[in-house]
Amino acid sequence: MPEQPRKKRQREPYQLPAGRHGLSRQFVVANQRQRILAAVADVCSAAGYVAMSVEDIVVTSGVSRRTFYDNFRGKEDVYLAAYDEVTQQLLRHVYESYEAADGLVAKIRDSLGAFLSFIAEEPAFADMCIVEVMAAGSIAIERRNQTMAAFATMIEKAAADELPKAKLPPALTAETLVGGIYEVVYSRVLQGRGDELPALLPDLLFSVLLPYVGQETATSLLKNERRRSKPKAKASSKPADE
Structure with a gap:
C-alpha cells in the first residue's frame, strides 16, 4: 500500500511565514x-x-x-516571564472594569465579573497562573501573592472611598476575602470546571460585600444578581391561539 502523504501542519496566526519574509x-x-x-x-x-x-x-x-x-x-525564568505577562493582562482587564464603575457595589461586581470571565475564557492561562504556580517555586508563589494583594487593595480602596472610617471592617478583611475567592477559583480550575466561574458571581459578590454593607443589603444584592444572571426565557414560536 503506497505511503500516504503527510498533511502539512497548519501555521498558527502568530507564526512567521516560511522563507524570506522581509520583516524587521x-x-x-x-x-x-x-x-x-x-x-x-x-x-x-x-x-x-x-x-x-x-x-x-x-x-x-x-x-x-x-x-x-x-x-x-x-x-523557571520563562515561566515567570509568562506568568508576569498573563497577570498584567488580567490586572489591566480587571482595573478597566473597576475604574469604569461608580460606587462600591458596582466596582466590586464589575471587577470581580471581569476576573471570573477572564479565567473562564482562558483555560490554559488559568491552569498556568492559578494551579501550576503553586508548583513553580517560591519566587512564583511570591508573584502570586503580589497579584492577590493588588486585588485586596482594590476592595479596600472602593470601601474606603464610600464608607465612613467607623464602618470599615478590620484591615485583614480584604486579604481574607481574596484568599477565599482564590480557593474557590483554584478548585474549579483544578477540576477542569473553570467555565462555571462566571455563574458564581452573585454568591462571591455577596461574600465580598457582606463585611462592608451588612447582611440585609448584601442579601438584597444577592437576590438582584441572581435574577440578573438567570438566562432569559426564549419567546415561544407557536401562534398564540394554539
Whole structure:
C-alpha cells in the first residue's frame, strides 16, 4: 500500500511565514518571544509545571533551542516571564472594569465579573497562573501573592472611598476575602470546571460585600444578581391561539 502523504501542519496566526519574509529583526525577535510565552501556557496546562521541559516549549513554539536561550535562562525564568505577562493582562482587564464603575457595589461586581470571565475564557492561562504556580517555586508563589494583594487593595480602596472610617471592617478583611475567592477559583480550575466561574458571581459578590454593607443589603444584592444572571426565557414560536 503506497505511503500516504503527510498533511502539512497548519501555521498558527502568530507564526512567521516560511522563507524570506522581509520583516524587521525587531519584529521577528518580539514574535519569537511571544510564541515562547504562549507555548509555556499551553505546555504547562497540558503537562504541569513539574513535567514541563525546555524541549517541550521549544517544540510547541516552533523556535530553536538557541532562540529560546537567547531570550530566557531556563524553565523557571520563562515561566515567570509568562506568568508576569498573563497577570498584567488580567490586572489591566480587571482595573478597566473597576475604574469604569461608580460606587462600591458596582466596582466590586464589575471587577470581580471581569476576573471570573477572564479565567473562564482562558483555560490554559488559568491552569498556568492559578494551579501550576503553586508548583513553580517560591519566587512564583511570591508573584502570586503580589497579584492577590493588588486585588485586596482594590476592595479596600472602593470601601474606603464610600464608607465612613467607623464602618470599615478590620484591615485583614480584604486579604481574607481574596484568599477565599482564590480557593474557590483554584478548585474549579483544578477540576477542569473553570467555565462555571462566571455563574458564581452573585454568591462571591455577596461574600465580598457582606463585611462592608451588612447582611440585609448584601442579601438584597444577592437576590438582584441572581435574577440578573438567570438566562432569559426564549419567546415561544407557536401562534398564540394554539
